[in-house]
Amino acid sequence: MRLHEYQSKQLFSKYGIPIPRGRVVSSADEARQVADELGGRVVVKAQVLVGGRGKAGGIRLAKTPEEVENHARQILDMSIKGLAVHKLLVDEGINIAKEIYLGVTNDRAVRLPVVLASSEGGMDIEEVARRTPEKIIRTYVDPLLGLREYQIRDIAVAIDLPKDYWRVFMGIARGLWSLYVECDATLAEINPLVITKEEQVVALDGKVIIDDNALFRHVDLAEMRDLSAENPAEVEARKYGLSYVKLAGKIGCLVNGAGLAMATLDLIKLCGGEPANFLDIGGGACAEKVTAALRIILSDPDVAAILINIFGGITRCDEVARGIVGALSEVKAKPPMVIRLVGTNAEEGRQLLADAHLVTAETLEEAAEKAVELAAGGC
Amino acid sequence: MSILVNQKTRLLVQGITGREGLFHAEQMILAKTNVVAGVTPGRGGEWVLDGKVPVFDSVKMAAEVTGANTSIVFVPARFAPDAIYEAADAGIPLIVCITEGIPVQDIIRVRSYLDRKGIRLIGPNSPGIITPGEAKVGIIPANIAQPGNIGVISRSGTLTYEVLYSLKKAGLGTSTCVGIGGDEIVGSDFIDMLRLFEADPHTEKIILIGEIGGDDEERAATFIAKSVTKPVVAFIAGQTAPPGKRMGHAGAIIEGRSGSASDKISALQAAGVRIAEHPEAVLHLL
Incomplete structure (x- = not known):
């Protein structure tokens, strides 16, 4: 079961992973209201369960509340890859200095959980994986021990993360690992994990997929299923x-x-x-x-x-x-x-x-x- | 001769008092399997199937009393991992798990634990193993297979039956047929079974039945090219499945290009494996 971006971010937040301030809405009026509360620049993001939202025009920046309302109206009228947009996420604008990729998933071939990390996060991560696979750092995790601190430090070194950010990165990686285990995720990824110009670390976007076979022990997550998208x-x-x-x-x-x-x-x-x-x-x-x-x-x-x-x-x-x-x-x-x-x-x-x-x-x-x-x- | 199960198999059935467990325990006995015990916590001391099979509260007790050397798990998904750990801790060297719908992280942990103990797991979501005429540990209908020299390995259930049945109709027989299970992550893979069939003197040819998703077939192809001297014939299901669609088995999903039937078929062909166009056509290639 694939979760929407806003649902994934709610989970991130629950596991101590910092996310931008923002809220999910279902009308242009509400979008404007949220923009007023946030103040300043915001980003309006279509909540649909397909990739390529940005390239389809489903993610737009807005400087004024009027602009927010206009964008929101247009995006709610859109259909992205055949899916109608029912919900929008309105997030505060972030000044991006650097984009990192961080994800946990199951590696079928090795039959172990694997943490994937790259210093080149963002929309083109799949292209990075294809062209320069050495830039994707794979760390296999013993499922009976869990992700160890030293492994996270090794990842930080491998992606050239400045030492000042190690402490907060360790917390984020630990949180993402706990989310993966406790929610029975088959994928928990933050892309991009952003270092802002103000030297903050924020999960700007993310994707979580929950194992359908495990939903019997996650009643709260099962309720997140969006039937309108199916x-x-x-x-x-x-x-x-x-x-x-x-x-x-x-x-x-x-x-x-x-x-x-x-x-x-x-x-x-x-x-x-x-x-x-x-x-x-x-x-x-x-x-x-x-x-x-x-x-x-x-x-x-x-x-x-x-x-x-x-x-x-x-x-x-x-x-x-x-x-x-x-x-x-x-x-x-x-x-x-x-x-x-x-x-x-x-x-x-x-x-x-x-x-x-x-x-x-x-x-x-x-x-x-x-x-x-x-x-x-x-x- | 055969692999994994034979006349020496002393089988223990976990979940023997459940509807499926009881029905299939009887079917396995009819297929000449030596079913020595059943386990259902809380039902120890009872006898089932006309007093033929004793029920125990724990695997440990059942194994001590009956000398069981193989266990089959018919326990519902949420309790199945625990049943497998119990069999492993009781020292059962071969565990076959029929249960479908077990969360994948549970199986990753189970497998990791069993690997450390050197215990073999077949499944989950497997139809089991049959050595026609000797033993059946699973749910494959015994009357669709007959003894012979062809080893069969498959990720699927009913598709395997289809192949066994067409072999039988053509007068061909099976040494052993193993369903490794349709889930994304399973206890034993194609390579594990290919290794056993290669070493089994009574298996002369091997049929491999794969499907879209993952890269098990590709890795099997590499192994075949290097280490299998016996002729291998394969069928891959899902050749026409659209990308990105989930086709029932947790394993059967194509993401992007990896896992597609055409990739698997070319890898296998490059290793000298002949590919059947449809399941009933497998026998014409033997």
Whole structure:
């Protein structure tokens, strides 16, 4: 679960990491009010969950309250990479002397937490990583010991941080590490961490991603989820424990298991079709869950044909068949569909489908070919 | 012959009185596995599955009494890390974790602890291990595989079943099939399993089933080029997945260019691995 900038900064502040003065607002009037309170220059920042806000014009400096109001109005009317802007962060203006990068994440290959730091923070950090990887300092952390003081000092030296700033940098790094551990973050990054012309250190921008699997022990963080930034069908799917991703094609897919679901999409493309979605019903799904899944696919107007591929292990094919028949009894107009059931209780499942006059397939390849044919015939 | 599990496996089931644990304990017994004990704290002294399997309050007690040498974890995600630590501290050398949805930092700590003790973890979010005809430690349906000389390693569950089933239909068999788990960070990786299959005299060919995300397949390719003499065939799921989209498995997300199917396929091809276009096509390359 990715957090907005303002939410990330609230966490920074909670962990003792200094942030600019500012507030999140949802109207131009409020923005002006905050600017009045702050006085002086402010920056107005769109709160959307995509990268490249600055380059899209979603971050603007303003010198007067009038300017703030104008910028705020314009940004609230914008859509950035397809996402509407509902909230703005109005922060005090900062005189930047130097930009540092500091982040903590999991390194999949090494299977350890890693602290990343660079003396060249800012918008182009990915470019820095690509062109001059030696400027990104990687420090692996023993997960049973945590980040040690000496490691933070080593990082400070490696990024050429003047000694005057070591003490405050140690506090910030310790705070970021604690945030990463205590909030079950998969990413906690400050970019840039700014040294101001007034010799203060401030987290100007940041990004925190929380491990979805850990939300059960972070009720407060789970409440931060911004549903307005997500596809409504994907939100609906999550309610039922389904994993759904909307795609651009016409063939709706319902599969058990993420790997098999991806392989099914691949095979549809290989046969010349385009999948309308990824949908994994998970292991051991009951009839109700299958009905909910099929309902989501049926409500997608782009879907011209449906492919259902179930390899029963924990999942029982007769349960799936019951769910399919249940969902179909609810709708009048239904796109043509191909169903393939293999494994646990497949015989019983196929009988249920035969009774309901539904098309079945033997192999995965045959199923994909039929679905592509049906989708082409439907247009 | 086989890797990891065989007739000598003495299996302990953690979470044996739960719905999944009990159902699969029975399935594992039907697949000839020597299930010697179950553990559910608070239920010690009971017997399950028609009095065939004794239940203990702790792994330590179960291991002492029954000589269990392998444990399988069916415990819910929030309690699973503790169950794994318990098995490790009781000295069980092989732990298989079926549970999905365990927080990644928990697994990083678990793995780090187990590495220090030299204990092998398979999973989490794994369908387990099957050596057809000898033992099954997990949830892979036993009737879709038969004994043979092909070793199978996979990050996926049902996709693996698909491959095993198509092998069986073609009259081919499996030495051992290991599901290493679909999560971002797991206990054992492709390289660990490739090393075991390379050393197993009864495995003649190896199938590797990967998917988008991470660089496990790329690192496996490097290892294959250097240290695997047996022929390897692979299938990579997610070849058409759009970048930046999360496809269910915690592991299956492409961020930018790294982790894409095409990168994995070219790395594997450069190591002499033949790539199947779809899961049922794997057997034509063997």
